[in-house]
Amino acid sequence: MAQLASTELPDRDKIQVSDADLVARAAALVPLIREYAEQGTKDRHIAPEVIDAISEAGLFHLMVPTRWGGQGASFKTAVDVTAEIARGDGSTGWVTALMMVATGFASTFSMQAQEDVFGVNPNARICGIFSPGDRSEPVEGGYLMSGRWPYASGSFAAQWASLTITLEDGEQGMALVPAEAFTIEPTWFVAGMQGTGSDTVVVKDHFVPEYRVQRVKDMFASNFRSPFTEERTASMPFNAVAAGILVAPQIGLGRHALELTRAKLPLKPVAYTAYRQAKESPTHQIGVAKAATKLRLAEMLMAGMCSDIDTAAESHQLPNLEVLARIRNDTGVVAELIKEEIDYLLTANGAGSFADVNVLGRVWRDSETAARHALVTPEIGREAYGRQLLGNDDPTIGL
Numbered sequence: 001m002a003q004l005a006s007t008e009l010p011d012r013d014k015i016q017v018s019d020a021d022l023v024a025r026a027a028a029l030v031p032l033i034r035e036y037a038e039q040g041t042k043d044r045h046i047a048p049e050v051i052d053a054i055s056e057a058g059l060f061h062l063m064v065p066t067r068w069g070g071q072g073a074s075f076k077t078a079v080d081v082t083a084e085i086a087r088g089d090g091s092t093g094w095v096t097a098l099m100m101v102a103t104g105f106a107s108t109f110s111m112q113a114q115e116d117v118f119g120v121n122p123n124a125r126i127c128g129i130f131s132p133g134d135r136s137e138p139v140e141g142g143y144l145m146s147g148r149w150p151y152a153s154g155s156f157a158a159q160w161a162s163l164t165i166t167l168e169d170g171e172q173g174m175a176l177v178p179a180e181a182f183t184i185e186p187t188w189f190v191a192g193m194q195g196t197g198s199d200t201v202v203v204k205d206h207f208v209p210e211y212r213v214q215r216v217k218d219m220f221a222s223n224f225r226s227p228f229t230e231e232r233t234a235s236m237p238f239n240a241v242a243a244g245i246l247v248a249p250q251i252g253l254g255r256h257a258l259e260l261t262r263a264k265l266p267l268k269p270v271a272y273t274a275y276r277q278a279k280e281s282p283t284h285q286i287g288v289a290k291a292a293t294k295l296r297l298a299e300m301l302m303a304g305m306c307s308d309i310d311t312a313a314e315s316h317q318l319p320n321l322e323v324l325a326r327i328r329n330d331t332g333v334v335a336e337l338i339k340e341e342i343d344y345l346l347t348a349n350g351a352g353s354f355a356d357v358n359v360l361g362r363v364w365r366d367s368e369t370a371a372r373h374a375l376v377t378p379e380i381g382r383e384a385y386g387r388q389l390l391g392n393d394d395p396t397i398g399l
Contacts, residue, residue: 034086040195063104086252090366092196102128192369329385332378
């Protein structure tokens with residue numbers, strides 16, 4: 001990658017906060033997040049009080065470089081912060097994760113595009129949709145785009161959207177579109193992750209200048225348009241980050257499920273047995289131990305993914321295809337492990353776990369829903385990894 005450019009920018013607040021302090025900020029928000037979690041589920045979007053608190057803590061801008069007032073944090077810090085937020089509420093963790101990544105990678109667009117976003121509003125938040133939904137056509141100076149982009153998590157709180165469009169040669173590009181250019185169609189009526197507001201963004205005849213567009217294949221190769229090519233975010237493998245961040249909320253959900261179980265299960269009577277308390281029951285002891293082990297394995301895999309991504313960023317070298325395939329594989333395995341963990345805990349806690357008022361039921365629904373994201377599908381990840389392990393470089397699966 002090229003040496004860091006010397007492009008001059010207006011002075012910004014460049015005070016960096018330690019990784020531990022950023023995670024502590026997220027942890028401190030957990031009581032507030034839990035207070036509003038049920039409201040977010042009913043309203044189908046995170047409460048404004050929670051969005052404001054996360055924004056004021058600087059967590060949406062965790063991956064934005066310091067020259068724009070962000071933290072330029074590592075992927076591990078992004079994952080740790082997301083997991084803490086999701087320990088409070090899965091939907092809130094999901095919105096934080098996706099908005100954190102989309103906002104961070106906006107700093108890899110052209111300088112003029114960055115000025116449009118962060119120069120005008122240093123606190124701008126961006127949602128992102130990585131699947132095409134457009135009918136765009138090239139016009140002088142850019143593209144005229146129309147279309148519908150579903151699953152726009154966090155769009156209700158975004159000032160911009162990063163939307164995938166089709167370019168003149170048939171390839172895909174990511175286009176930055178201001179909120180005033182789109183409307184939100186309510187389509188997110190689901191069993192889990194209800195508070196993410198993952199509705200459909202609708203754009204009609206919006207002109208997006210060429211300088212606000214990046215080719216997806218260039219982003220996958222870390223050939224970004226920003227001259228600051230050695231910044232941490234610009235040195236991360238975009239596709240690995242986009243997949244890996246999706247299971248950071250799973251870690252938080254898994255921790256929350258175990259926390260709830262350890263707080264409530266020990267003294268619960270075991271019906272139809274001689275055990276007066278669950279903590280005396282070997283069946284419950286073994287079930288909870290299995291669950292905790294699944295969570296621990298998921299955390300270890302997640303830590304390995306973070307190490308791969310952050311090592312690449314520090315060395316300014318893309319991981320090879322085998323490492324990228326392993327990250328894709330491990331993304332799905334993390335989701336599987338957390339689903340299995342929560343399943344053990346539901347069994348240990350009993351049928352009451354599925355009551356509408358039981359928080360553990362919401363944790364389960366959120367985990368099951370989030371695990372179905374296309375980039376998380378375990379078998380696709382295994383296919384990609386298996387091909388690399390056997391020397392098959394067929395590009396069927398994008399890495």
